[in-house]
Amino acid sequence: MFDILATRQLSDSVFEMTVAAPAVARKAAAGQFFILRVGERGERVPFTFSDWSADEGWIRFIFMRVGATTHKLTHLAAGDQLADVVGPLGVPSHTGGLGRAVVVGGGVGAAVAYPVARAMCAAGDEVTVILGARNAALLILEDEFRALPLKSLVVMTDDGSAGEKGLVTHPLKEMCAEGEVDHAMAIGPAIMMKFCAATTKEFGVPTVVSLNPIMVDGTGMCGACRVTVGGETKFGCVDGPDFDGHLVDFEELMSRQRIYVEDEREADVEYSKGCSCHL
Amino acid sequence: MLARKGEAVAIGRLERFLGDLDLSCELAKRCQPEIQPTSGKRVAVVGSGPSGLACAGELAMLGHEVTVFESLHVPGGVLVYGIPEFRLPKDLVAAEIEMLVEMGVHIVTDVVIGATYTIDELMTEEGFDAVFVGSGAGLPVFMGIPGENLNGVYSANEFLTRVNLMRAYEFPRSDTPVWRGRKVAVVGGGNVAMDSARTALRLGAEEVFLVYRRTANEMPARKEEVHHAEQEGVEFKMLCSPVEVRGRDGFVTGLVATRMELGEPDASGRRAPVCVLDSDFEIECDTVIIAVGTRANPLLAKAAPDLELSRRGYIVTGEDGATSMSGVYAGGDIVTGAATVILAMGAGKTAARSIDAWVRRER
Ligand SMILES: Cc1cc2nc3c(=O)[nH]c(=O)nc-3n(C[C@H](O)[C@H](O)[C@H](O)COP(=O)(O)OP(=O)(O)OC[C@H]3O[C@@H](n4cnc5c(N)ncnc54)[C@H](O)[C@@H]3O)c2cc1C
Ligand code: FES
Numbered sequence: 001m002f003d004i005l006a007t008r009q010l011s012d013s014v015f016e017m018t019v020a021a022p023a024v025a026r027k028a029a030a031g032q033f034f035i036l037r038v039g040e041r042g043e044r045v046p047f048t049f050s051d052w053s054a055d056e057g058w059i060r061f062i063f064m065r066v067g068a069t070t071h072k073l074t075h076l077a078a079g080d081q082l083a084d085v086v087g088p089l090g091v092p093s094h095t096g097g098l099g100r101a102v103v104v105g106g107g108v109g110a111a112v113a114y115p116v117a118r119a120m121c122a123a124g125d126e127v128t129v130i131l132g133a134r135n136a137a138l139l140i141l142e143d144e145f146r147a148l149p150l151k152s153l154v155v156m157t158d159d160g161s162a163g164e165k166g167l168v169t170h171p172l173k174e175m176c177a178e179g180e181v182d183h184a185m186a187i188g189p190a191i192m193m194k195f196c197a198a199t200t201k202e203f204g205v206p207t208v209v210s211l212n213p214i215m216v217d218g219t220g221m222c223g224a225c226r227v228t229v230g231g232e233t234k235f236g237c238v239d240g241p242d243f244d245g246h247l248v249d250f251e252e253l254m255s256r257q258r259i260y261v262e263d264e265r266e267a268d269v270e271y272s273k274g275c276s277c278h279l
Numbered sequence: 280m281l282a283r284k285g286e287a288v289a290i291g292r293l294e295r296f297l298g299d300l301d302l303s304c305e306l307a308k309r310c311q312p313e314i315q316p317t318s319g320k321r322v323a324v325v326g327s328g329p330s331g332l333a334c335a336g337e338l339a340m341l342g343h344e345v346t347v348f349e350s351l352h353v354p355g356g357v358l359v360y361g362i363p364e365f366r367l368p369k370d371l372v373a374a375e376i377e378m379l380v381e382m383g384v385h386i387v388t389d390v391v392i393g394a395t396y397t398i399d400e401l402m403t404e405e406g407f408d409a410v411f412v413g414s415g416a417g418l419p420v421f422m423g424i425p426g427e428n429l430n431g432v433y434s435a436n437e438f439l440t441r442v443n444l445m446r447a448y449e450f451p452r453s454d455t456p457v458w459r460g461r462k463v464a465v466v467g468g469g470n471v472a473m474d475s476a477r478t479a480l481r482l483g484a485e486e487v488f489l490v491y492r493r494t495a496n497e498m499p500a501r502k503e504e505v506h507h508a509e510q511e512g513v514e515f516k517m518l519c520s521p522v523e524v525r526g527r528d529g530f531v532t533g534l535v536a537t538r539m540e541l542g543e544p545d546a547s548g549r550r551a552p553v554c555v556l557d558s559d560f561e562i563e564c565d566t567v568i569i570a571v572g573t574r575a576n577p578l579l580a581k582a583a584p585d586l587e588l589s590r591r592g593y594i595v596t597g598e599d600g601a602t603s604m605s606g607v608y609a610g611g612d613i614v615t616g617a618a619t620v621i622l623a624m625g626a627g628k629t630a631a632r633s634i635d636a637w638v639r640r641e642r
Contacts, residue, residue: 042454
């Protein structure tokens with residue numbers, strides 16, 4: 001069992017959780033993920049680290065309440081426990097020697113973008129961050145990003161309630177057109193990563209995306225996480241989660257992410273029956 | 280036999296599941312083996328499949344302090360995530376593990392060696408005198424045919440893990456779903472294929488086809504398993520080789536196969552299947568389960584550059600289980616490639632005796 005040290009609500013549906021997991025924290029690196037189970041009958045769900053402390057022995061992640069598992073997570077608080085935490089899994093994000101890098105974080109993807117941008121800064125890359133959200137309420141970690149030694153931070157919202165109104169691809173395209181980008185990284189919903197990759201491709205800017213396929217074991221044993229990259233099948237959990245965005249088959253990824261939508265709805269309805277919260 | 284001194288009693292009953300012995304009678308006979316005086320040596324066992332459990336049991340009896348590291352949340356390896364309940368009751372595996380715990384073996388789940396700790400770290404920072412690697416041949420092989428990533432195509436590992444380990448059959452009371460096909464095509468002819476086909480039937484499939492390139496005579500599955508599958512209504516489609524998975528809106532609608540005929544015997548002595556020209560046909564189905572084999576998982580070895588591997592990525596060992604790394608031993612499927620429970624347990628026990636000699640001599 002793993003002790004929950006703290007929880008924080010970042011918006012209506014977005015939450016942060018900090019969990020004691022010293023062995024995992026000791027090895028964690030930007031871009032890596034871990035797998036948790038909420039309880040005895042829980043499913044194995046991957047979350048990418050949003051932060052960790054090797055010294056203090058904790059890991060942190062941010063999640064949006066979308067189904068039964070994340071719903072259950074919202075009901076846990078400091079003093080509660082998670083049944084399982086295993087990791088760190090996946091290959092760390094590439095940092096250092098990237099030159100002028102742009103990191104795009106969309107929605108809860110900002111949580112993953114944060115340690116990646118931080119690691120790039122630490123490795124000497126010149127980092128610009130583009131943060132995107134549907135509206136101001138869903139914008140997360142802005143203060144944390146501002147505290148990093150970034151070249152600049154651009155905030156975009158769909159409705160203009162914070163930063164500029166528009167999609168993250170707008171500033172990305174401008175920067176590429178100005179010839180200001182040597183390396184791009186996009187982390188967020190599959191559809192956003194797809195459009196970011198399409199944007200940079202025009203300008204021949206190498207672009208890495210952090211994929212979030214459905215997983216079971218997270219160690220290469222099942223193949224649930226397979227994605228097609230450059231016509232080849234890769235396992236997201238061990239070959240990724242970072243891949244060349246210009247080679248990823250996003251249509252397939254999005255289709256595979258939808259396989260259990262009906263089941264997930266059923267599970268959430270079932271769980272919500274016995275739940276008095278109105279999330 | 281269980282009480283005989285010097286026998287690796289704790290894993291004795293696991294060997295028997297192959298022999299159809301009555302479980303309750305077996306459990307009634309449980310008894311703790313005699314344990315030798317403590318040696319003061321600590322051994323790490325990587326993986327809690329039959330090889331790791333057998334090794335841990337033997338080492339504990341020889342007086343060593345043993346910690347088993349398992350990457351999944353439940354120990355047992357293929358015995359719990361692969362082989363279905365109807366063939367190997369999970370209570371029996373749990374009882375074996377309970378016995379090991381009573382003997383003083385520490386079982387630590389949720390630790391991936393190669394990620395959470397490397398083998399080197401086990402030997403240095405974590406203070407183990409020796410390591411046994413029994414990590415299995417866990418990486419599923421796909422066929423490389425078009426449509427293989429459609430929704431409804433599973434590796435046998437994923438399908439069986441969802442059902443056995445994650446209890447998808449209880450969904451939504453358990454949180455893990457599984458795509459419940461009405462018409463399921465299972466590809467392969469081994470025990471894993473039979474288990475997948477029979478599990479699909481139990482999940483409520485109306486029709487389950489077993490698609491195999493050769494004939495029932497060449498199937499590597501044990502004869503009883505083939506019989507069980509046939510009796511339960513699995514429809515055998517022999518001499519068929521899948522060439523494409525078809526789908527609509529991202530989901531499987533059929534499996535296209537080519538008819539084969541048996542030609543000349545190949546290197547293994549089995550008559551090799553050859554394609555019949557223009558014989559493609561489609562099997563209508565909404566689920567395809569691929570059970571055509573596994574490979575070595577590279578995760579652990581990637582973090583251990585000094586560990587000698589075969590060309591195909593399996594760990595190279597001597598007869599005694601010793602690897603190229605001093606103090607590191609290995610056995611089971613990660614050495615032999617996918618084999619059997621008995622061979623894996625045998626390898627675990629052999630390595631345990633070598634480790635015993637090594638730690639007493641070198642450490
Ligand atoms: C569906 C199915 C049916 C089978 N039926 C039969 C049968 O009827 N008879 C028979 O004799 N054999 C059968 N087999 C084969 C048999 O199960 C295997 O040969 C045997 O389990 C191999 O044992 P092992 O200990 O080498 O590995 P495994 O049982 O594969 O166990 C390895 C364990 O190590 C863990 N692990 C892997 N990597 C790491 C890591 N890096 N760190 C920590 N832990 C790790 C895994 O999670 C796993 O728990 C079957 C196999 C399957 C899949
Ligand atoms: S999640 Fe099972 S292989 Fe990647």
